Amino acid sequence: MAKELHHPDRDQIDLSAVLEALSEPTRRDIVLHLLSDGEAPCGAFDGYAPKTNLSYHLARLREAGVTRTRVVGPYRLISVRVDDLAARFPGLLDAIADAARSAKPAAEGVG
Amino acid sequence: MAKELHHPDRDQIDLSAVLEALSEPTRRDIVLHLLSDGEAPCGAFDGYAPKTNLSYHLARLREAGVTRTRVVGPYRLISVRVDDLAARFPGLLDAIADAARSAKPAAEGVG
Numbered sequence: 585m586a587k588e589l590h591h592p593d594r595d596q597i598d599l600s601a602v603l604e605a606l607s608e609p610t611r612r613d614i615v616l617h618l619l620s621d622g623e624a625p626c627g628a629f630d631g632y633a634p635k636t637n638l639s640y641h642l643a644r645l646r647e648a649g650v651t652r653t654r655v656v657g658p659y660r661l662i663s664v665r666v667d668d669l670a671a672r673f674p675g676l677l678d679a680i681a682d683a684a685r686s687a688k689p690a691a692e693g694v695g
Numbered sequence: 696m697a698k699e700l701h702h703p704d705r706d707q708i709d710l711s712a713v714l715e716a717l718s719e720p721t722r723r724d725i726v727l728h729l730l731s732d733g734e735a736p737c738g739a740f741d742g743y744a745p746k747t748n749l750s751y752h753l754a755r756l757r758e759a760g761v762t763r764t765r766v767v768g769p770y771r772l773i774s775v776r777v778d779d780l781a782a783r784f785p786g787l788l789d790a791i792a793d794a795a796r797s798a799k800p801a802a803e804g805v806g
């Protein structure tokens with residue numbers, strides 16, 4: 585059996601936790617990547633932060649209810665909980681993603 | 696001359712700072728109050744937090760560019776920088792305020 589990682593239920597997703605999770609630029613970059621490209625393995629973010637930091641950031645996003653992590657054999661596949669966030673806080677994820685895109689320098693090279 | 700408090704210029708308002716400022720429930724309550732009732736003196740928030748914490752929260756909001764503080768004689772009048780935030784990050788403040796209102800218990804009694 586795959587190890588089950590903790591994810592908050594939709595109605596337990598907490599606004600403070602979501603805003604706090606998305607207040608960090610690396611975590612916003614991860615979310616923008618996932619929104620653009622869909623579900624991705626952890627390895628897709630190797631260039632985003634040193635490995636321990638990356639594990640931490642991915643755990644913070646998951647525990648806040650921003651992302652879902654599926655364990656498939658040796659892989660962890662990450663996706664944004666778009667439907668859950670839209671149901672819980674309509675418009676919030678879109679507004680933050682738009683703001684994050686507009687706040688990034690035009691010649692952004694991460695990833 | 697009134698002492699001038701630091702406020703970031705509109706184009707220096709930082710997304711991480713705004714999200715971090717609004718990730719704290721007391722600070723969101725202050726912003727919701729100001730959005731509802733308009734500019735208010737510090738004293739309007741006396742019930743929101745102990746006095747030192749309140750000063751801290753108000754400073755965090757101001758330094759993040761979420762609020763403006765006008766010093767008028769012995770008073771400090773606080774308002775939300777609605778136009779600056781709407782210009783810098785369209786839709787963001789509205790989305791967070793809507794989420795904050797929906798996330799609050801129905802029988803909320805602060806203030």
